[in-house]
Amino acid sequence: MNRFFDNRNVLGLIFMLPAAALLLVFLTYPLALGTWLGFTDARIGRAGHWIGLENFSMLVQDSVARLSLFNTLFYTVVASTIKFALGLWLALLLNRNLPFKSFFRAIVLLPFIVPTALSAIAFWWIYDAQFSVVSWALERMGLIHRYIDFLGDPWNARLSTIAANIWRGVPFVAICLLAGLQTIPPSLYEAAALDGATPWQRFRHVTLPLLTPIIAVVMTFSVLFTFTDFQLIYVLTRGGPLNATHLMATLSFQRAIPGGNLGEGAALATLMIPFLLAAILFSYFGLQRRKWQQGARD
Amino acid sequence: MASVHIRNVHKYFGGTHVIRGVDIDIADGEFAVLVGPSGCGKSTLLRMVAGLEEISGGEIEIGGRVVNAIPPKERDIAMVFQNYALYPHMKVRDNMAFSLLLAKRPRSEIDSRVAKAASILGLGELLDRYPRQLSGGQRQRVAMGRAIVRDPQVFLFDEPLSNLDAKLRVAMRTEIKELHQRLKTTSVYVTHDQIEAMTMADQIVVMRDGVVEQRGKPLELYDHPANLFVAGFIGSPAMNFLPAKLRRAGDRAEVELADGARVPVPRDAAGEDGLPVIFGARPEHLSLAGAESGLAAEVVVVEPTGADTQVFAKIGGTDVTAVFRERHEFRAGEPIRLAPDHERTHLFDAASGKSLRT
Numbered sequence: 334m335n336r337f338f339d340n341r342n343v344l345g346l347i348f349m350l351p352a353a354a355l356l357l358v359f360l361t362y363p364l365a366l367g368t369w370l371g372f373t374d375a376r377i378g379r380a381g382h383w384i385g386l387e388n389f390s391m392l393v394q395d396s397v398a399r400l401s402l403f404n405t406l407f408y409t410v411v412a413s414t415i416k417f418a419l420g421l422w423l424a425l426l427l428n429r430n431l432p433f434k435s436f437f438r439a440i441v442l443l444p445f446i447v448p449t450a451l452s453a454i455a456f457w458w459i460y461d462a463q464f465s466v467v468s469w470a471l472e473r474m475g476l477i478h479r480y481i482d483f484l485g486d487p488w489n490a491r492l493s494t495i496a497a498n499i500w501r502g503v504p505f506v507a508i509c510l511l512a513g514l515q516t517i518p519p520s521l522y523e524a525a526a527l528d529g530a531t532p533w534q535r536f537r538h539v540t541l542p543l544l545t546p547i548i549a550v551v552m553t554f555s556v557l558f559t560f561t562d563f564q565l566i567y568v569l570t571r572g573g574p575l576n577a578t579h580l581m582a583t584l585s586f587q588r589a590i591p592g593g594n595l596g597e598g599a600a601l602a603t604l605m606i607p608f609l610l611a612a613i614l615f616s617y618f619g620l621q622r623r624k625w626q627q628g629a630r631d
Numbered sequence: 632m633a634s635v636h637i638r639n640v641h642k643y644f645g646g647t648h649v650i651r652g653v654d655i656d657i658a659d660g661e662f663a664v665l666v667g668p669s670g671c672g673k674s675t676l677l678r679m680v681a682g683l684e685e686i687s688g689g690e691i692e693i694g695g696r697v698v699n700a701i702p703p704k705e706r707d708i709a710m711v712f713q714n715y716a717l718y719p720h721m722k723v724r725d726n727m728a729f730s731l732l733l734a735k736r737p738r739s740e741i742d743s744r745v746a747k748a749a750s751i752l753g754l755g756e757l758l759d760r761y762p763r764q765l766s767g768g769q770r771q772r773v774a775m776g777r778a779i780v781r782d783p784q785v786f787l788f789d790e791p792l793s794n795l796d797a798k799l800r801v802a803m804r805t806e807i808k809e810l811h812q813r814l815k816t817t818s819v820y821v822t823h824d825q826i827e828a829m830t831m832a833d834q835i836v837v838m839r840d841g842v843v844e845q846r847g848k849p850l851e852l853y854d855h856p857a858n859l860f861v862a863g864f865i866g867s868p869a870m871n872f873l874p875a876k877l878r879r880a881g882d883r884a885e886v887e888l889a890d891g892a893r894v895p896v897p898r899d900a901a902g903e904d905g906l907p908v909i910f911g912a913r914p915e916h917l918s919l920a921g922a923e924s925g926l927a928a929e930v931v932v933v934e935p936t937g938a939d940t941q942v943f944a945k946i947g948g949t950d951v952t953a954v955f956r957e958r959h960e961f962r963a964g965e966p967i968r969l970a971p972d973h974e975r976t977h978l979f980d981a982a983s984g985k986s987l988r989t
Contacts (some may be wrong), residue, residue, distance in 0.1 A: 344969060521716050523683050523703075524712060527682075527702060527704060530729075
């Protein structure tokens with residue numbers, strides 16, 4: 334018996350069990366159940382029957398579902414692009430020798446550590462039709478004459494939710510890119526300066542190429558988080574007005590829980606998987622380790 | 632080609648005064664080595680010449696042009712860094728071509744200049760490799776290649792060999808010297824290794840605590856060190872120092888060691904009778920003497936290296952080293968007598984450390 338437990342493989346298996354059990358129970362099982370539900374007509378309080386692709390074919394013809402796909406793509410592309418640009422800019426600023434450097438770095442992280450639901454409620458007030466501080470300020474400055482209906486108009490609502498998402502997501506991008514910037518040895522910049530590179534050329538030929546591996550990782554995560562966003566939308570607009578801000582995640586919840594159509598909601602959630610997979614594969618193949626990062630002779 | 636003049640240069644880092652009034656003149660085509668212990672300011676001075684550090688006071692002139700306010704890229708210099716600072720994402724070829732590319736040189740010229748530099752340094756085979764795929768010595772050579780493709784007025788080397796192993800360091804030392812003899816570009820080379828300084832330099836500048844202790848040709852510094860610091864820093868193994876008093880009788884000058892033994896010193900030694908001095912003799916200028924001459928010493932350790940024999944001994948209570956070309960066998964504790972070569976001994980004022988030989 335003792336010799337059995339001394340075996341490296343047996344021991345390894347035993348140590349792996351808790352982690353494997355957690356993953357199986359909380360990750361694999363829900364994912365499998367969700368996917369399975371998508372192929373059934375389950376409703377709340379009633380176990381479903383296998384109905385094949387019926388949910389999916391219905392969703393493809395459903396204009397609201399198609400709108401939610403458009404919203405999700407628009408939301409993800411616009412928010413991620415701006416988060417990347419702002420995050421990179423912030424990281425470059427914070428990488429300089431500013432006074433109170435660590436203080437500013439801590440401040441930048443704030444939006445990230447505040448619970449999303451709380452910051453969403455703050456944005457709800459900022460975007461309020463009657464009490465919006467933004468409208469108030471703009472009116473006082475004489476720039477507008479009527480309060481902006483941030484969340485009542487479809488395009489305003491889309492852009493407003495994107496702005497809130499950007500505010501929340503920039504710190505993550507900025508701090509990760511800052512960590513990446515700090516791995517670049519200062520002597521490379523000095524060598525480039527002696528080689529005659531302008532600040533822009535130093536950024537273009539030294540910073541950016543050396544940062545690509547980290548950009549790839551950070552932006553993959555950023556895209557995944559944004560694509561699956563739920564909390565912000567649910568607190569701010571619940572998908573309205575006229576479903577203009579419904580993302581696939583919020584619509585799926587809407588259909589499944591308040592609407593009771595578990596099967597349909599699950600099918601919609603399952604439809605997100607191909608997009609997420611595509612994002613992961615893109616970063617895996619397109620931005621995998623460059624040749625120059627690899628060690629001597631491969 | 633250009634001369635470099637450093638005039639009364641100062642550098643402050645916050646409140647710390649790290650370079651305290653340095654004057655150095657480097658002639659066109661000269662190979663100057665700044666040497667000193669770590670923290671003496673030699674690298675800072677080099678970075679000031681490069682334009683990577685601001686000049687707090689004084690001026691630096693390269694090729695007849697005061698460069699205090701001129702940015703690095705317009706100074707027409709190239710620098711080899713201690714950690715090579717090769718761009719990891721560029722192939723060797725692109726690393727070397729980068730500065731020419733930025734200067735918008737035509738492609739054909741870039742190619743020919745890179746090819747020429749590569750052939751000088753034997754890098755032809757490696758042009759399509761990434762820095763990570765090279766050994767330390769190869770990277771060092773690429774860093775030099777990157778400097779020479781530009782054909783600058785001045786080369787700056789910041790401890791370029793200190794990341795290499797001992798054997799490679801010696802080989803690269805020769806290679807750099809050979810390169811300089813070939814290109815004849817004015818070079819400023821920083822190192823903490825006095826052997827590198829001695830073997831490579833036309834002019835050595837010994838620095839300590841932000842000031843120049845002495846500058847001159849390598850053998851000048853070896854033969855006539857201006858003070859105790861330079862005497863102890865240049866030469867390996869280091870010079871032996873024995874505390875003593877100067878004794879004068881007529882035109883004879885001698886030193887009297889702590890145990891009363893007397894040794895004659897060169898005539899040109901200045902100083903009055905009774906002056907406390909430090910008597911200096913290089914290990915290679917001590918020889919074995921008969922019973923009546925020389926200084927009584929006691930052997931501590933003997934290290935035969937094959938080419939020569941190093942003997943560590945004690946004279947009075949002071950440790951001394953002697954190097955003999957001949958092979959000797961001594962037991963630990965054995966009494967021997969060591970005679971300094973009088974004309975090649977040194978004498979320093981015990982209080983100021985300055986040389987008393989004129």
